[in-house]
Amino acid sequence: MPDVRPLAADEVRAAHTLFRAALHRGPMSADQWAFSGRSFEPGRTLGAFVDGRMVGTALAWSSDLVVPGGATLPMAAVTRVGVRTDFRRRGVLRALMREQVDDVAERGEVFAGLHATEPVIYGRFGYGVGTRALRVAARGARLLPSVPTGGAVRVVDPGFPGLPGIYDRARRSRVGSIARPPEWWVNYERAWGVNENLVVAVHSGDDGDDGFVAWRPSETADPTDTTTLAVEDFVAATPAVAYALWEFLLGIDLVSCVRAFMRPLDESLTVAVPDPRTVSIEDVVDDLWLRLVDVPAALGARVYGDADPVVVEVADPFRPGNDGCYRITPDKAERCDDAPAVSVGVEVLAMLYFGAWSWSSLAEAGRVTVDDPAALAHLDRLFALERPAFCGTYF
Ligand SMILES: CC(C)(COP(=O)(O)OP(=O)(O)OC[C@H]1O[C@@H](n2cnc3c(N)ncnc32)[C@H](O)[C@@H]1OP(=O)(O)O)[C@@H](O)C(=O)NCCC(=O)NCCS
Incomplete structure (x- = not known):
């Protein structure tokens, strides 16, 4: 040991x-x-x-x-x-x-x-895929004129000190987003300090700077092809800012492909272009792997949709203090001694916490043990979100 x-x-x-x-x-x-x-x-x-x-x-x-x-x-x-x-x-x-x-x-x-390099490892320690993201590639795409955009985009140094402030303002509206600690931002400082060919462009609108993208250009081996822009970071306070940044990226010369590694599930670039085949959703990737370390606090902190109360049993072999039954209602979630309608492992609860999957679909896949099938529809409504959760910060 x-x-x-x-x-x-x-x-x-x-x-x-x-x-x-x-x-x-x-x-x-x-x-x-x-x-x-x-x-x-x-x-x-x-x-x-x-x-x-x-x-x-x-x-x-x-x-x-x-x-x-x-x-x-x-x-x-x-x-x-x-x-x-x-x-x-x-x-x-x-x-x-x-x-x-x-x-x-x-x-x-x-x-x-x-973020898991190998997905098979972390479930046993209580982690599950909490949020998912789209991997998007655009080739020869242009935005339709009707897409709301606006504002101005300028290229800055990767060491531009305004980036953390833009991120902090932009991320508040998105469930699943995390604070980026100062130690995380060292990535940008290093990219600038040792010239890692990271390019950053900032968008500003009526209220000042409100989004940015960071990408690395990569030359392809194919001489008939030009350059792929690998977008590593894409931060936007509103959908209109995101589309303005897409418009900027898609307008850069000598580029055959713009590939963004993590975009929110509800961003619909495919319908914002005249030819939907110029945009490929290449993958739906796991974004944030979540571990509910304090299950009562985590369940108690979020809001729930309108449905009948349901009692859920949680099993956490790696942290048994979380074991037990929780009564979830539209108003609150708290421990109880009632008989459960469903039972889950804490790593499955992590997949349900942000609604990345529905209770019904995970029950169909055998990941939820169901004593009362009628409870599933209520749980689906209790845990549903208006907008998909999205982390979007790679670490
Ligand atoms: C992944 C890594 C950290 C695992 O370390 P390790 O000390 O070998 O893991 P452990 O011996 O503690 O194994 C813990 C459990 O995970 C399993 N496991 C570990 N690595 C695994 C793998 N690559 N594939 C499948 N199972 C794996 C073990 O079988 C063990 O299972 P058990 O709970 O049933 O006993 C190590 O292989 C590594 O450094 N890999 C390369 C770097 C990497 O992938 N880092 C992860 C970044 S997110």
Whole structure:
């Protein structure tokens, strides 16, 4: 069993090198590290040690999450998880996850969230796909003149200091969005500082700057093709700002394809162009993997739709304090001793929390144990959202 402990400041570079090796990447250069060394929140990078040697690592940033109804609750943003190739399948990750989720709970964080490199790993630790996103590619597309856009777009340095403020204002209206900690923004500072060919354009409207996109141009091997713009970050306060940024991207010369890796499920670029075949929805990808660390607090913080009350049983083998029955009504959700109508694992509850799936569809797939089939329609209405949740921040 490895020993797991928070790393001191002078140990995080070794942890980062270990993490990069787990993803088959080499160590960072001194120039890159001059920036990335600042992307670690003190006390939140864990190391797992066997015989005094670091064999695994995982970190968290302090963040928060907008839940249905608009409340913002503390969340740990988990990332940079890696185990040495020669120490795998011996419980190192399990030991890191154990320590981390206990720490998250002690800090009073209601949720943990991550983006999974390998989807099969995190369900056993209570994570489920909380939000989904579209991967969109546009080739030769132009917006219809009737699409509401407006405002002006200008290219800025990736180090432009206004980006965090634009993000903070824009994200408030979207359930599922997270706070980007200062350590996250170091990505932009590094891209600017070591010239990683990240291009950023900011949109401004009547109330000032209200959106931006960041992309990397990649040349293709095909000489008849030109360039693909890989859009890594796309932030817009309103749909009209998003379409204005799309209009800008689609108008850039010498570009064969604009590919955005994460767009909200309710963005309808396909119907905003004259020829819908110029826009491909290439994939529906998992966006934020959610872990309800404090189930009573998470269920109690969100609003619910109008339907009959339902009692749900939750099982959380990795954090048994969450086990039990919860009565969910249009007004509140709280623990109870009543018999449940349905039972779920906490990782399935994470998939239902933001309505990424309906209770009925997960019951059909065998992910919900149903004692009272009539409860499913009520749960579908209780958990339904007007707009799909969307995180849209990769970490
Ligand atoms: C993924 C990774 C962190 C797992 O670490 P590990 O120490 O080998 O995992 P553990 O031994 O603690 O395994 C925990 C459980 O996950 C399972 N598991 C681990 N990696 C798995 C994989 N790649 N595929 C399927 N199952 C896996 C184990 O079988 C074990 O299952 P159990 O709960 O039934 O016993 C490690 O393989 C790694 O560093 N991979 C490359 C980097 C990476 O993918 N990082 C994740 C970034 S999100």
